[in-house]
Amino acid sequence: MSELESYAGDIDVLEAWQEMSKDPTAVLIDVRTHAEWNYVGVPTFDDPQREVLLVEWLSYPSMQGQADFGKRLKKELEDRNVANDRALFFLCRSGARSRHAAIEMTRIWSGPCYNIASGFEGDLDDQLHRASCNGWKHAGLPWKQF
Numbered sequence: 525m526s527e528l529e530s531y532a533g534d535i536d537v538l539e540a541w542q543e544m545s546k547d548p549t550a551v552l553i554d555v556r557t558h559a560e561w562n563y564v565g566v567p568t569f570d571d572p573q574r575e576v577l578l579v580e581w582l583s584y585p586s587m588q589g590q591a592d593f594g595k596r597l598k599k600e601l602e603d604r605n606v607a608n609d610r611a612l613f614f615l616c617r618s619g620a621r622s623r624h625a626a627i628e629m630t631r632i633w634s635g636p637c638y639n640i641a642s643g644f645e646g647d648l649d650d651q652l653h654r655a656s657c658n659g660w661k662h663a664g665l666p667w668k669q670f
Contacts, residue, residue, distance in 0.1 A: 531626040532611075532636035537663045540613050540640045544569075550611040553577045553597065555625045556644065557584035560617065561670065567615060567644060568666045577601075581621040593625065594632050609635040615660065618643040 535543070544550045554566060557580055567576050579597050582589055590596070601610075612629060614622035614637065623639040630637045644667075646659025655661040 531623075531630040532638045534619070534623065534641040535613070535638045537640055537642055537658070537660050537665060540638065541663070541665055543611070543638075544613060547611060548574065549607070550613060551577060551601065551606055552613045552615060553579055553625070554615045554644070555579060555581035555593075555621050556616050557582060557587075559584040560644075564617075564645065565661070565667045565669045567660050568668050570666060577604075581616065581625050594628050597625075597629060598632060607635075608633060611635050612637045613640055614638065615640045616643050617645050617654070618647060618659070 544552060552567060552569075554561065554576055556564075561578055566578065569576070577597070577600055579593070579600060580590060581593060612626070612633060612635060614625045614629075616622040616625075619639060619641045622643060626637040626639040640660070642658040644660045645654035646657055646662050648654060649656045661667060
């Protein structure tokens with residue numbers, strides 16, 4: 525199985541938002557670091573009862589991978605009574621870590637695992653700034669600062 529066949533694929537932030545809006549059982553998982561959540565902000569839903577799961581793929585400041593990522597996330601999902609066939613949408617800063625997370629979870633999850641391709645902050649623009657050309661924040665989707 526090739527890498528592209530090993531997860532549900534990359535999805536644009538607006539398409540992901542539409543899919544999650546249509547399916548209240550779909551889960552959004554932000555795999556950035558605690559530092560990013562605290563200093564850059566976190567995505568939210570319009571419904572205050574609906575939460576975004578925050579599960580680090582890499583740990584700050586060492587930026588070491590989490591060997592038990594899949595196990596920890598699966599436990600978080602089980603604790604929230606999320607059925608194993610529900611769609612999971614993964615988000616990071618720009619779509620790289622979240623792609624790895626989607627691939628990893630596809631191995632142990634029955635439902636589709638999507639990577640939100642441009643992430644929370646998006647790609648760098650010509651002035652090397654983020655959130656100005658694509659991504660969750662640029663799309664005007666809901667988010668909050670801690």
